[in-house]
Amino acid sequence: MVVFVFMKLARPTVRLFSTSTAIQESERVTKRSVSIDSIKKLHAHLIRNDLHKEPSSISEVVRSYALSPPYLDKARLVFYQIKRPTFLVWNHMIRGLSQSDQPSEAIRMYIRMYHQGLSGNNLTFIFVFKACGRVPDIVRGQMVHVHALKLGFQSYLFVSNALIHMYASCRDLDLAQKVFDRMEDRDIVSWNSLMCGFAQHSSFNDVLRVFEAMQSANVKADSVTMVKVILACTYLGEFGIADAVVKYIEEHHVGIDVYLGNTMIDMYGRRGLVNLARQVFDRMPERNIVSWNAMTDGLGSGFSFRRSCFSDEQQLEKALECCQLILKACISFRVCGQMANIVVKLTKDSCLVCPKKKQGGIGMEAESYNSVYYPPVKMDWPCF
CATH class of the missing domain: 1.25.40 (Serine Threonine Protein Phosphatase 5, Tetratricopeptide repeat)
Structure with a gap:
């Protein structure tokens, strides 16, 4: 185990620029943030004054078009007209x-x-x-x-x-x-780039190895670092290290953005620590669909079925997007008695899928899940 010490080309009804000040105006526009509409007007002006082939004049037009996906092809056309x-x-x-x-x-x-x-x-x-x-x-x-x-x-x-x-x-x-x-x-981006690479290809032991070296070098971690380290701990079952990482986050005031929050919720949910997962969820300044899915999935896995039925406000905010996972969390005779017919079937099939998932057989899991037969069932939704 690794041990860490945490320390419209515009309509030319009005001439926007005079010919004599064409280059000066193009330079002035370059120095400020301009909208695509303004760029179109500048482009039209440069064409009228035969300046669209001069790189110093047309550069900002190329940049704006190239960095706006709908106008990338237009950027090519402009680019190929430039002399040098x-x-x-x-x-x-x-x-x-x-x-x-x-x-x-x-x-x-x-x-x-x-x-x-x-x-x-x-x-x-x-x-x-x-x-x-x-x-x-x-x-x-x-x-x-x-x-x-x-x-x-x-x-x-x-x-x-x-x-x-x-x-x-x-x-x-x-x-x-x-x-x-x-x-x-090296800077924090250097360390994070390497860790992200290892995490992307499931080399989680290497993520922890790099993080240990990062701590030894007294480099302060950020939220990106924490996401990868907690992810590695979750997959390796190194929850002692994960708890130390959470302590590091608190002591060093690392901001919990939506990505870090989602990762922490998932980690706590897999351990059945529903209260801690809920604390992170409630503290998050911003949430997305992954946040809600991770929280609901964690509640279901932790057998906190009744608590999966959130308050009315929360239901209104994300009920439709989360209904699939809320169904999983609501599989309980006590909470959803009317769903007894489907409960037995889903519970039995879950026993087939989950052990294979824990063994790491993702392909086997998908095969087992896809082979399950679900008869059409007419249901009421007592949780809503």
């Missing part, structure tokens, strides 16, 4: 594509830039590594990694963090660890 795109314009396009539903296009855009004799800068590599991780494409990821090494960009903290995330997303956790180990400087 600068690093900044290339980066806008690569960034937009890297976070779109077609991240492989970001990699192709980078390769095209590279073949035109432009090597990119640190931001370029961050966006490309993100795209490689999302595809995932470790072959091209390693190719771009070599480019970054040759140019000396791997020494940049954010580039190394993006590399760790890329290799972890591509399931090469050994390379992710090597990049991490060779970093001269």
Whole structure:
């Protein structure tokens, strides 16, 4: 056991800009947050004044279109009209594509830039590594990694963090660890990226190992760290460590956001500690459907059937979204007597599914669950 010491292109009815001040106005617009409508007007103005092919003038238009998914194709059209795109314009396009539903296009855009004799800068590599991780494409990821090494960009903290995330997303956790180990400087994102990679691929012992090293290095954890550590403890059954982590959260005033709250509720629910799960649930400033499902599932698993029937206000807020799990929590002759016909059937079938789940046989669980026959049953809902 690991022991831790916690220390509309706009209608041109009105000319918005004069020809003589076109470039100045485009620069002024660039310096503030502008809406797509404003960008459309700026774009129309640049076209009227034949400035849409100048990278310094059109850069903000490309950026805004590229970072707005509905306008990504329009960003391409604008980009391909530019005479000689600068690093900044290339980066806008690569960034937009890297976070779109077609991240492989970001990699192709980078390769095209590279073949035109432009090597990119640190931001370029961050966006490309993100795209490689999302595809995932470790072959091209390693190719771009070599480019970054040759140019000396791997020494940049954010580039190394993006590399760790890329290799972890591509399931090469050994390379992710090597990049991490060779970093001269690390921040909380570095540690979290490595832990997230291990957690994503169910290497939960490694999550705890990295967290122990993080504590030894006196790095203060945040809510992202806590989510991964509690998740690892839950799956490994290391509830003593989980309790120590909760104590750390309280002592170091780590904010409990919706993700951390959901993870804590799930952890307590699996242990049958319904009161503690409910305390976390009640303290959460924000909840989502996962919060309600985890709480209801925990109540059902802990045999607190009556308490699963929340107050009227809570029912109104999430009853429809949670009805499937509320049904599970309400399987009790005492609370839902009218449902006796379905109770016997569900209870018997649950005995078939749950042991296989505890053994880790997820595929077997799904097979058993799908093979269960549920006859049509006419039911009343006494809980509502």
